[in-house]
Amino acid sequence: MSVKARFIIAAVLSAPMLAEMILGPLTGWxxxxxxxxxxxxxxxxxxxxxxxxxxxxxAAFRNHHANMDTLIAIGTSTAYLYSIYAMMNHQPVxxxxxxxxxxxxxxxxxxxxxxxxxxxxxxxxLLGLQARDAEVLRDGEVVLVPINEVTVGDIxxxxxxxxIAVDGVITEGSSTIDEAMVTGESMPVTKKVGDAxxxxxxxxTGAFTFKATKVGEAALLAQIIEMVKNAQVSRAPIQKxxxxxxxxxxPVVLIIAIITFVAWYVFLGADASQALMYGxxxxxxxxxxxxxxATPTALMVGTGRGARMGILVKNGEVLEAANxxxxxVFDKTGTITLGQPTVTDIIGDEKEVLLLASSLxxxxxxxxxxxxxxxxxxxxxxxxxxxxxxxxxxxxVTADIAGTRAFVGNVKLLDVQLSGDLAAExxxxxxEAKTVVIVGRAGWVIGLIAVxxxxxxxxxxxxxxxxxxxxxxxxxxxxNQRVAEAIAAQVGIDEVIAEVLPGDxxxxxxxxxxxxxxxxxxxxxxDAPALAAADLGIAMGSGTDIAIESGxxxxxxxxIMDVVRALSLSQKTFGRIKLNLFWAFIYNTLGIPVAAGLxxxxxxxxxxxxxxxxxxxxxxxxxxxxxxxxxxxxx
Amino acid sequence: MEKLLVAIGxxxxxxSIVWWFFGxxxxxxxxADMSNDMQEVTVTVSGGYxxxxxxxxxxxxxxxVFERKDPSGCFNEVVFPDFGVHEELPVGDKHPIAIDTSKxxxxxxxxxxxxxxxxxVIK
Numbered sequence: 001m002s003v004k005a006r007f008i009i010a011a012v013l014s015a016p017m018l019a020e021m022i023l024g025p026l027t028g029w030x031x032x033x034x035x036x037x038x039x040x041x042x043x044x045x046x047x048x049x050x051x052x053x054x055x056x057x058x059a060a061f062r063n064h065h066a067n068m069d070t071l072i073a074i075g076t077s078t079a080y081l082y083s084i085y086a087m088m089n090h091q092p093v094x095x096x097x098x099x100x101x102x103x104x105x106x107x108x109x110x111x112x113x114x115x116x117x118x119x120x121x122x123x124x125x126l127l128g129l130q131a132r133d134a135e136v137l138r139d140g141e142v143v144l145v146p147i148n149e150v151t152v153g154d155i156x157x158x159x160x161x162x163x164i165a166v167d168g169v170i171t172e173g174s175s176t177i178d179e180a181m182v183t184g185e186s187m188p189v190t191k192k193v194g195d196a197x198x199x200x201x202x203x204x205t206g207a208f209t210f211k212a213t214k215v216g217e218a219a220l221l222a223q224i225i226e227m228v229k230n231a232q233v234s235r236a237p238i239q240k241x242x243x244x245x246x247x248x249x250x251p252v253v254l255i256i257a258i259i260t261f262v263a264w265y266v267f268l269g270a271d272a273s274q275a276l277m278y279g280x281x282x283x284x285x286x287x288x289x290x291x292x293x294a295t296p297t298a299l300m301v302g303t304g305r306g307a308r309m310g311i312l313v314k315n316g317e318v319l320e321a322a323n324x325x326x327x328x329v330f331d332k333t334g335t336i337t338l339g340q341p342t343v344t345d346i347i348g349d350e351k352e353v354l355l356l357a358s359s360l361x362x363x364x365x366x367x368x369x370x371x372x373x374x375x376x377x378x379x380x381x382x383x384x385x386x387x388x389x390x391x392x393x394x395x396x397v398t399a400d401i402a403g404t405r406a407f408v409g410n411v412k413l414l415d416v417q418l419s420g421d422l423a424a425e426x427x428x429x430x431x432e433a434k435t436v437v438i439v440g441r442a443g444w445v446i447g448l449i450a451v452x453x454x455x456x457x458x459x460x461x462x463x464x465x466x467x468x469x470x471x472x473x474x475x476x477x478x479x480n481q482r483v484a485e486a487i488a489a490q491v492g493i494d495e496v497i498a499e500v501l502p503g504d505x506x507x508x509x510x511x512x513x514x515x516x517x518x519x520x521x522x523x524x525x526x527d528a529p530a531l532a533a534a535d536l537g538i539a540m541g542s543g544t545d546i547a548i549e550s551g552x553x554x555x556x557x558x559x560i561m562d563v564v565r566a567l568s569l570s571q572k573t574f575g576r577i578k579l580n581l582f583w584a585f586i587y588n589t590l591g592i593p594v595a596a597g598l599x600x601x602x603x604x605x606x607x608x609x610x611x612x613x614x615x616x617x618x619x620x621x622x623x624x625x626x627x628x629x630x631x632x633x634x635x
Numbered sequence: 636m637e638k639l640l641v642a643i644g645x646x647x648x649x650x651s652i653v654w655w656f657f658g659x660x661x662x663x664x665x666x667a668d669m670s671n672d673m674q675e676v677t678v679t680v681s682g683g684y685x686x687x688x689x690x691x692x693x694x695x696x697x698x699x700v701f702e703r704k705d706p707s708g709c710f711n712e713v714v715f716p717d718f719g720v721h722e723e724l725p726v727g728d729k730h731p732i733a734i735d736t737s738k739x740x741x742x743x744x745x746x747x748x749x750x751x752x753x754x755x756v757i758k
Contacts, residue, residue, distance in 0.1 A: 003708060056707030059682020060751070064660050067750045069707055109708055230719035239749070246750060251656035255649050262645045266638045292749055 001048075003113060007106035010049040013041045014103045017096040035087055035095075042095035046080055050102045066250035068287040074254070075283035076101050079608065082276055092273060101284055101612035108616025112293070112623060126225045126307065129181050129200040134165030137209070154212045158203045166199040166215045173208030177201050182221055183556045184310030220556075227312050227554070231303040232296075236316030236577060239295045246291055253286040253592070260596040277608060281595035285611040286588055290618040294580035297626035302573030305630055310556035311566045318552035319577075321536045322570030326516025328466055328563070329509055331530075332477035332484065334523045335540055336459045336491055336560065341367050341451040343375035344434060347425050348447020351381060357439045357449055359383040360397050360408045368437065371451045372408075396437065406441045418445060433486030453487075460491040462560040466567075467492070476500050476508055476530075505530040521563050538563055568634040576629050580622050587618050664688040667697060674698070675731075680713075680724060681705040684744075684753035691757045697734045699755070703727065712747030715755075720744075 016031055017038060023029045031037045050073070057073035060066060076098040083093040135142050137155040150156065150166055158164055164177070174192040179185050179201040188204050191197060197210055200221045216222065257279040264275035295316070303313050313319060330336050346353055358376030361369035362383045376383065386399040386406075396409015418426060418438070426448060429436050434450040463473050474495045477484050484498035497508055505522075506529040512518050513535065520527070520534035523541075531537030531551050539551030540558055553570070555562040591614065593599065595606045606614070663686035667674035674695050679685045680703040691697045703710055703724040713732070714721050724730050734755060742755045 052706050056682055056705055056709065059705055061655075061682070063683030063685065063687075064656055065683050065751060066656060067709055069709065113708075226719070229721065233714050233716050233719055233721040235716050235749075242749075248657070251652050254652050258645045258649055258652075262642055266642045296747070296749070 003106060003109045006049040006052070007103065007110050010045050010099065010103040010106055013045050014096070014099045017041060017099055021096060035093055038093065038095040039084070039087065042080060042083075042099045045099045045102055046076065049106060050076055050098070053102075053105075066254070068250070070250055071253060071283045071287050072101070072105055074257075075280045075608065078276065078283075079280050082273065086273065094273070094277070097277070097280065097608045100609040104609070104612035104616045105284075105287075108619055111616070111620040126221065126228065130221060131163040131165040131200055135159075148216070150212055150215050152212055152215055155209055156212060157207070157209050159207050160203060160205055162203050164197050164199055164201050164203055164210075166212045167219045168197055168199075168210040168212045168214075170195050170197060170208050170210045173206055175206030175208050176204045178204055182224065182310070184308060184562075185557055185559075224307060224312060224556070227314060228303055228307045231313050231315050232300045234299070234315030234317070236295055236299065236320050236574070238320065238577060238581070239316070242291060242295065242581060249286075249291075253283065256286075256592060256596065257282040264597060278595065278597045280608045281606050281611045282592055284608050285591040285595040285606060285615055287615045290584035290587060290622045291581070293619055293622045293626075294584050295577050297623050298573055298576040298580055298629060301626045301629045302569060302576070306566070306569050309562070309565060309569075311562055311569060312554040312556065313566070313570060313573075314552050314554070318536060319570045319574045321517070321552065322519070322567055323574045324517050325471065325519045325536055325567065327472045327474060327512055327518045328567075329474045329476055329512060329518055329520045329530075329534065330493070330560075331505070331520075331522035331527050332475050332479060332487060333453060334558075335521055336475060336493070337453040337455050337487060339523075340453060341371045341435065342454050343371050343449055344452050344454060345429060345450040346447060347422065347429075347450075348439070351379075353439050353447035353449060354379065354381045355384065356401065356406050356441060356446065357408050357437070359386050359401055360389075360399050360406060362386075363389070364391070364397065368435065368451050372437075372449060401441075404442045406439075408437055408439050410437060422448060433483040455487060455491045456558075456560055458559055458561040462564050463491050463493055465564050467494070474512060476505050478502060503529070506533040509533045519567070521560075538566060565634045572632045572634065573629060576626060576632075580625055583625070584618065584622060587614075591615075664690065666690045667692070669695070672696070674736075675700060677702055677729070678753065679704060680710050682707075683751050688754040688756060691734060691736050691755060693736055693739045693757050695736055697736045698731045699734055701730045701732065703730070709746050709750055713744060714747060714749070715742065715744040717742045721747075 020029065020031045053069045054073040054077065056067070056069040060070060079094055079097040079101070083095045083098070086093050131147055133144050133146050134150050135157045136145050136150060137157065142157055147165055155171065156165055156168065160175070170191055170193050172193065174190070176188040176190050177197060178188045179198055182198050182201055198221070199219045214220070260282050261275045261279035264270040264278050265272055299316055299319070302319065306313050333339050354372070354376045357372045358381055361372050384401055386401050389397065389399040391397045392409065395412045396407060398405060398407040400406070422445060426436050429448070429450040434452045437449050437451070438445055439447050439449060466473055472495070473493045474497060475484065475488050475493045476497045478500055479498060481496070481498040484496045488496045500508055505527060509518055509520050509530050510533055517535040519536040519538055520530045521538045521540060522531055523539070531539055536553065537551040538553045538555065540555045553566050555566060591606070591611070594604055595611055597605060599605070665676060665686040667676040667689060669692070672695065674691055674697045676689045676691070677700045678689065680701055682705055689699060701713060701724050703726050706726050710724060712721060712723050715732070718735055720732055722730065722732060736757050739757045742757070743752050744755065745752045
């Protein structure tokens with residue numbers, strides 16, 4: 001029988017007794033057949049609704065274990081059996097205690113099931129995202145196949161509004177795609193031929209075909225689900241203390257209850273029924289479920305919320321580590337900066353310089369050429385036809401355009417000296433650690449283009465927030481000192497460690513650890529040793545290339561603000577665990593003395609029914625407190 | 636006189652609680668049965684996990700079959716934090732859980748509320 005059914009039966013059968021308890025003193029109304037009716041109702045409740053507690057308590061007892069069922073079983077049976085004894089001796093009975101306690105405990109369990117279901121819903125939500133079938137090209141025809149029959153290399157067609165089945169690369173067409181469910185990125189992303197698409201995301205506007213690259217367990221969403229699953233069952237180290245306590249908790253409570261009874265009955269001269277009520281109240285108030293729920297529910301909600309934002313926290317240990325970070329170390333390229341050069345300045349006539357440069361660089365794959373072509377495209381400059389193209393290794397390119405010889409390249413490409421103005425501009429740009437290319441035609445220099453691997457839009461904001469929180473920020477890079485310092489100044493980073501060999505980053509992290517715990521933020525693919533060496537490794541991925549193994553926290557999006565959010569989320573979650581544990585402990589440490597009648601002199605007592613109600617709501621309050629993490633402000 | 640008897644009785648009960656719950660008691664241990672390059676062991680879930688410790692051979696694919704007889708909500712789920720397993724155990728069902736035996740060591744598992752514990756030894 002389900003907990004809910006048991007609760008309903010217990011509630012219905014308890015109702016007449018509750019009516020008598022409330023109406024009795026006011027109107028003198030009594031249940032027909034008074035004690036006999038109570039005996040009947042309570043007996044049914046004990047057998048139908050209470051028996052599972054007793055069954056478990058007995059099975060646990062045989063294994064030298066005790067748990068909350070032990071406390072409930074002993075508490076309610078004591079009240080029930082004593083009432084039968086009292087009934088035979090014509091003394092006051094309290095069957096309603098057993099009935100009410102069972103009803104309230106079951107009520108608590110019903111609530112707990114409901115709220116716990118909500119706390120653990122993150123995985124189901126992620127699983128629900130997965131596509132069920134795909135339109136695959138087989139032997140020249142498009143056929144609908146179930147998702148598990150899609151293999152790597154399949155060409156899949158996606159129409160507007162459809163769910164993309166698996167991870168892959170676009171082979172034809174373009175579209176905007178809503179990736180919010182996987183990356184947390186709220187704006188739809190534009191994708192064209194050659195761009196990676198993520199399985200389970202939703203195609204918005206265009207139709208396209210793509211080639212499957214990752215299916216089944218290798219797909220991004222499957223990996224995310226696996227990681228969230230692992231995180232949710234992991235234990236924060238703080239849990240060890242809780243385990244030790246809960247192992248001895250129940251037997252100790254049993255002993256306290258016996259001592260309470262003896263103290264009241266033998267030494268304080270209370271009558272047996274009164275003494276018994278104190279003992280029973282102690283048993284009921286002490287149920288340790290709030291303690292058991294404190295860590296796992298907070299972990300579930302915290303990691304689940306992270307997953308929805310594209311922040312994957314590996315386990316509880318990571319959450320605890322994120323809590324006392326003093327220094328955040330960033331990799332430069334691809335973490336603070338975009339990882340590829342962008343045009344920052346154009347000296348001379350903008351359109352003319354760009355037209356010439358982009359025409360010459362159009363077919364080149366050099367990153368600087370790419371930056372120039374992208375810039376031209378963004379301004380609507382259409383490259384012109386060129387002939388007699390020639391690339392000069394390490395210097396630049398030359399070609400004929402509209403009958404004249406044009407060139408794009410560095411100083412080494414030129415024999416001539418720059419004019420005074422241009423030379424000064426070039427010096428200024430180089431001082432800003434920018435790479436400058438010279439653009440000219442027919443032996444004349446017509447302008448300069450400066451490119452730089454610029455910081456991401458959110459980098460300086462994120463770093464400012466971290467600094468405001470009292471964290472020191474460090475940038476480690478293999479680049480030269482000048483470039484590193486220029487970028488650091490732009491984003492406001494405290495300390496720069498430049499010219500570090502890739503293998504040496506981990507050592508730098510280790511030496512920074514001398515002055516407190518260090519978090520390292522890197523791209524997860526090249527920075528694995530440093531990520532592992534740090535107290536907390538935060539791996540930034542971009543789209544499908546997340547390296548799950550390397551970091552304690554993996555950011556699906558390539559946005560540095562997520563570092564701030566991840567640290568916030570970890571701290572909030574861990575804080576919530578501590579708060580939950582604090583309340584669960586306080587609740588028991590305060591509740592037991594009150595239930596034992598220690599504060600009778602102050603008029604403060606706790607009847608077993610109230611204890612049952614309070615105990616039911618303590619577990620619910622812990623779960624609700626964990627659920628509130630979903631609303632906590634981050635960053 | 637009656638009160639004295641109650642006090643003595645209570646002292647005895649307290650003593651037996653201490654002995655029963657905190658005394659050293661042998662835990663049950665069982666090795667998995669091997670068949671066709673697979674190993675399998677059944678754990679009964681009733682007020683605890685019996686046998687409490689199961690021993691698995693390293694490198695051999697293994698299954699622990701949980702047979703839940705106990706309806707208590709405490710045993711709704713079984714959690715292996717080291718293996719990322721968090722599964723529901725339906726009452727009366729035999730629920731197999733695959734265990735990764737690639738790394739030797741001692742791994743504990745617990746019920747959803749982490750009140751009852753069992754152990755897996757891989758060697």
